[in-house]
Amino acid sequence: MANKLQKYIKDLPNGFKITAVPLPGYKQTYTxxxxxxxSVDTNLGQGKFLPAGIAxxxxxxxxxxxxxxxxxxxxxxxxxxxxxxSYTKTAYLFQTLENPYDNLKILLDLFQHPYFTEENVNSxxxxxxxxxxxxxxxxxxxxxxxxxxxxxxxxxxxxxIAGSSESLQKINKDNLLSTYxxxxxxxxxxxxxxxxxxxxxxxxxxxxxxxxxxDQETEIKPNDFLPIxxxxxxxxxxxxxxxxxxxxxxxxxxxxxxxKYQYILNMIMETLIGxxxxxxxxxxxxxxxxxxxxxNVVAENDYCFIIVSGSTNKPDEFQKHLQDYFLNNDLKDVxxxxxxxxxxxxxxxxxxxAQNSPDAIANQIAExxxxxxxYLQLIQLLNSIxxxxxxxxxxxxxxxxxxxxxxLIADGK
Amino acid sequence: xxxxxxKNVVLNVxxxxxxxxxxxxxxxxxxxxxxxxxxxxxxxxxxxxxxKKYPSFKAINDREMxxxxxxxxxxxxxLLNFNDLGFSVEFADPSFLIGDxxxxxxxxxxxxxxxxxxxxxSDTEFDSTAFNVEKRNMMSNLQAVQDNQDLVSMLExxxxxxxxxxxxxxxxxxxxxxLRDLTNAQxxxxxxxxxxxxxxxxxxxxxxxxxxxxxxxxxxxxxxLLKQKRNDLSIKFEKFDKLIADPAHGQDKKxxxxxxxxxxYYVEKIDKEFSxxxxxxxxxxxxxxxxxxxxxxxREKNSLAYSVSSSYSPNNHLLTITAGLDAKTIKxxxxxxxxxxxxxxxxxxxxxQIEHAKKVxxxxxxxxxxxxxxxxxxxxxxxxxxxxxxxxxxxxxELDKLDRKHIIAVANxxxxxxxxxxxxx
Numbered sequence: 001m002a003n004k005l006q007k008y009i010k011d012l013p014n015g016f017k018i019t020a021v022p023l024p025g026y027k028q029t030y031t032x033x034x035x036x037x038x039s040v041d042t043n044l045g046q047g048k049f050l051p052a053g054i055a056x057x058x059x060x061x062x063x064x065x066x067x068x069x070x071x072x073x074x075x076x077x078x079x080x081x082x083x084x085x086s087y088t089k090t091a092y093l094f095q096t097l098e099n100p101y102d103n104l105k106i107l108l109d110l111f112q113h114p115y116f117t118e119e120n121v122n123s124x125x126x127x128x129x130x131x132x133x134x135x136x137x138x139x140x141x142x143x144x145x146x147x148x149x150x151x152x153x154x155x156x157x158x159x160x161i162a163g164s165s166e167s168l169q170k171i172n173k174d175n176l177l178s179t180y181x182x183x184x185x186x187x188x189x190x191x192x193x194x195x196x197x198x199x200x201x202x203x204x205x206x207x208x209x210x211x212x213x214x215d216q217e218t219e220i221k222p223n224d225f226l227p228i229x230x231x232x233x234x235x236x237x238x239x240x241x242x243x244x245x246x247x248x249x250x251x252x253x254x255x256x257x258x259x260k261y262q263y264i265l266n267m268i269m270e271t272l273i274g275x276x277x278x279x280x281x282x283x284x285x286x287x288x289x290x291x292x293x294x295x296n297v298v299a300e301n302d303y304c305f306i307i308v309s310g311s312t313n314k315p316d317e318f319q320k321h322l323q324d325y326f327l328n329n330d331l332k333d334v335x336x337x338x339x340x341x342x343x344x345x346x347x348x349x350x351x352x353x354a355q356n357s358p359d360a361i362a363n364q365i366a367e368x369x370x371x372x373x374x375y376l377q378l379i380q381l382l383n384s385i386x387x388x389x390x391x392x393x394x395x396x397x398x399x400x401x402x403x404x405x406x407x408l409i410a411d412g413k
Numbered sequence: 414x415x416x417x418x419x420k421n422v423v424l425n426v427x428x429x430x431x432x433x434x435x436x437x438x439x440x441x442x443x444x445x446x447x448x449x450x451x452x453x454x455x456x457x458x459x460x461x462x463x464x465k466k467y468p469s470f471k472a473i474n475d476r477e478m479x480x481x482x483x484x485x486x487x488x489x490x491x492l493l494n495f496n497d498l499g500f501s502v503e504f505a506d507p508s509f510l511i512g513d514x515x516x517x518x519x520x521x522x523x524x525x526x527x528x529x530x531x532x533x534x535s536d537t538e539f540d541s542t543a544f545n546v547e548k549r550n551m552m553s554n555l556q557a558v559q560d561n562q563d564l565v566s567m568l569e570x571x572x573x574x575x576x577x578x579x580x581x582x583x584x585x586x587x588x589x590x591x592l593r594d595l596t597n598a599q600x601x602x603x604x605x606x607x608x609x610x611x612x613x614x615x616x617x618x619x620x621x622x623x624x625x626x627x628x629x630x631x632x633x634x635x636x637x638l639l640k641q642k643r644n645d646l647s648i649k650f651e652k653f654d655k656l657i658a659d660p661a662h663g664q665d666k667k668x669x670x671x672x673x674x675x676x677x678y679y680v681e682k683i684d685k686e687f688s689x690x691x692x693x694x695x696x697x698x699x700x701x702x703x704x705x706x707x708x709x710x711x712r713e714k715n716s717l718a719y720s721v722s723s724s725y726s727p728n729n730h731l732l733t734i735t736a737g738l739d740a741k742t743i744k745x746x747x748x749x750x751x752x753x754x755x756x757x758x759x760x761x762x763x764x765x766q767i768e769h770a771k772k773v774x775x776x777x778x779x780x781x782x783x784x785x786x787x788x789x790x791x792x793x794x795x796x797x798x799x800x801x802x803x804x805x806x807x808x809x810x811e812l813d814k815l816d817r818k819h820i821i822a823v824a825n826x827x828x829x830x831x832x833x834x835x836x837x838x
Contacts, residue, residue: 025431028780069713075704076765078772097776126716133670134719134737137562237668239559276474284470284546290553311553342478349482352433352505356785 005355005376007365008199015187018206019365020199023358029100029195030358031093033111034366037183038088039161040303043221051170052156053128053163054179056085057121060128061176062092062110064120070110079103081110085161088300089367090183095359100197101205108209111189114180116173125168132162139238143309143408147244150229150404151305157223181214192366194358222302225250233315233407242408243318244309247326249397251304255372260381262299264393267343267385269295269306271335272325276342278334279325288317300371306397315407323403331394340387347382414623415792421643422613424630425792426623432785433509435517435619437524438501440793441611442646445496447580451587452595452603453489453498458547459539459600461487461500464526468540476523481505481513483520485527491585493728493798494649498607500528503785506620517621521629529637531604538597539604548592555589566673566835567735573661573831574677574731578651609641614796618788648798651729653679656830663833672740673835674747678732680725681826684819689727689803690774690811691819695827696725696732697770698762698820699753704769706753706762711736717746728801732827740837747832757824760817767820771812778808 010018042050074081079096149158293310312318354360365375414426467473477483483504502524507516532540575581700707700723721736
């Protein structure tokens with residue numbers, strides 16, 4: 001057996017977690033700092049919500065500092081920097097050939113020292129508004145929001161991660177700062193470096209760069225979910241119709257068990273509708289789906305759902321076929337021992353593929369740590385899943401009152 | 414290790430233990446022909462749908478999963494003036510698996526089955542399910558192009574740029590009219606022609622023994638690859654004199670939220686010694702990253718666009734500027750783009766900007782070797798167009814010598830040849 005990945009870990013007293021993973025043979029160092037805070041974290045309780053898009057706005061505006069932009073500093077060292085916001089996480093990253101320590105200091109400055117002014121907040125609104133307009137032209141993106149608004153009616157997850165033109169108007173320097181102070185506490189963040197670094201030096205740099213003193217924490221409340229929506233459709237000026245079938249799973253699982261559950265759900269979906277399923281072939285042959293057909297299993301924090309989607313000329317048949325199939329088929333008829341072994345092998349392969357990529361390693365470690373899962377132990381997690389567990393899980397998720405749908409009907413162009 | 418297995422059949426093996434996977438890729442090349450682009454794309458899809466041994470899409474997917482999630486890819490793309498029909502399989506390095514020592518041979522067999530053992534209904538046609546499903550999928554994908562506004566605007570710009578090169582007027586991924594008329598029998602005829610006559614490149618990168626791998630390829634593919642007289646490749650470059658004298662303009666209106674702008678320039682070669690890196694440095698300062706003039710002036714300072722950038726393609730010497738913006742600000746953005754070009758032509762950029770560009774070019778070059786595909790692409794270029802390749806030393810030397818006057822010279826030899834506006838309404 002070839003060498004496995006190794007990692008070094010340091011948990012600081014303030015709760016900030018630092019991890020380094022050497023990757024022999026690679027020239028780059030890739031570093032990500034992640035906050036366990038994303039676009040859905042807007043519920044202040046008592047019916048009060050932060051404006052949609054505020055996490056993404058913070059991500060954009062943290063680059064601005066008094067008299068400089070952090071990306072300039074990264075650029076001077078030749079590093080490539082970026083950031084992204086998801087439903088539940090915000091991440092800041094750089095990739096560099098040299099000076100990992102100087103770049104680490106720049107990264108710490110980036111997320112530790114907010115500088116929000118009326119002027120820089122106003123100028124960012126125009127840019128983000130253009131970003132929102134760009135996504136509105138993408139039918140897959142629009143469809144995802146529509147199906148989420150059926151799965152979780154009136155919930156922050158159904159809003160665009162970047163917000164809307166209206167919600168952007170409600171974002172200002174004051175709510176940006178208070179939201180930042182809440183979401184970017186050291187015990188709500190971690191940092192992962194993949195590359196050839198001196199770990200003690202990394203730890204020392206982080207320790208010498210303390211977080212700013214935060215105001216008292218405001219608790220972000222979990223969202224109370226309304227009953228699932230009945231489904232719907234709308235016409236859109238596109239050349240092909242798109243359909244999405246949604247399944248909501250209300251689970252109390254958290255941490256390691258939730259991550260394991262996500263693997264189990266993926267195994268169920270691969271067996272029932274994946275490219276290696278009889279059903280996929282049957283839907284293709286009946287011209288209900290094309291090769292854009294796919295499924296996405298999401299299991300994080302309070303949200304657990306599956307979206308099955310694709311382009312289709314027959315959106316009604318698409319929905320009917322999936323509903324009938326999920327309700328009337330027993331997984332044990334198709335998930336044989338042999339099939340189960342293939343799926344397990346496929347997942348092991350995917351794990352090794354990801355290890356070719358410093359960014360995949362860093363981002364997965366950073367994210368999984370919030371679920372108390374050790375990325376280097378994922379094979380053990382996979383091997384711990386039994387066929388019986390998968391069969392049992394499938395009995396719980398296919399219930400008609402947890403299904404919904406949304407169609408975007410092509411209105412020509 | 415590089416070995417010419419037969420005339421115009423080249424094998425390259427790059428043994429490396431850096432990666433967790435091994436990748437085998439086989440490319441078939443011939444000049445781009447407008448009557449063949451659609452066929453080649455459908456051929457890639459039909460061949461990877463199923464094979465004689467794995468006669469359904471499900472069967473081939475089951476096999477990929479058995480092989481620890483092997484990733485099979487079949488595609489076409491343009492490479493200089495060639496249509497590159499490529500097939501690859503990437504799979505887990507067996508030294509990371511317990512007890513699976515036949516991974517390399519099993520995956521090579523799978524790739525061989527896909528290319529040389531198609532799923533046929535008869536001597537004259539592919540299996541009808543494979544053909545019909547893939548034709549329908551491809552038609553659906555071609556129709557979906559219209560829902561991707563960035564791609565639409567780039568394709569329209571490409572039509573304007575290549576208006577005198579009919580073979581490039583059909584996108585490399587084909588078009589709906591040609592696809593509609595294409596029959597199963599025609600595609601199988603074309604398959605025999607392509608497999609027998611195209612220039613062939615075989616590459617493998619990863620933890621393999623070069624000699625053993627070469628012997629495997631010869632054993633398995635000798636009859637299919639090594640007995641034919643294959644065509645030579647001849648490189649041709651397009652000329653844009655007519656468009657330089659009289660640039661082409663295009664514009665469409667469409668019900669979309671964001672308007673798109675795409676502008677094409679031809680970069681005239683000015684100095685052989687700096688022909689590789691001077692245009693790339695100029696492009697970086699103009700619009701190549703988030704420190705560029707376009708990003709800082711058009712997006713950050715004036716909030717006119719979320720996306721605005723330039724890219725340079727060294728193979729055809731074309732520089733493209735693209736932007737996504739509000740319809741009302743197109744004129745303002747175009748004026749501002751012109752201001753940035755003047756800024757470059759008059760050499761107003763700082764020494765720091767030059768240093769930054771050089772640093773980014775060096776970093777990108779170095780970091781690219783962290784990707785398995787980098788080694789395959791280098792090997793392809795070495796076989797197809799070695800002149801385009803710079804060694805590490807030559808790259809560093811050209812970069813070290815590169816200065817302000819070379820970048821200014823490139824900017825002053827940048828010729829507008831076409832622009833396209835997709836106006837949202």
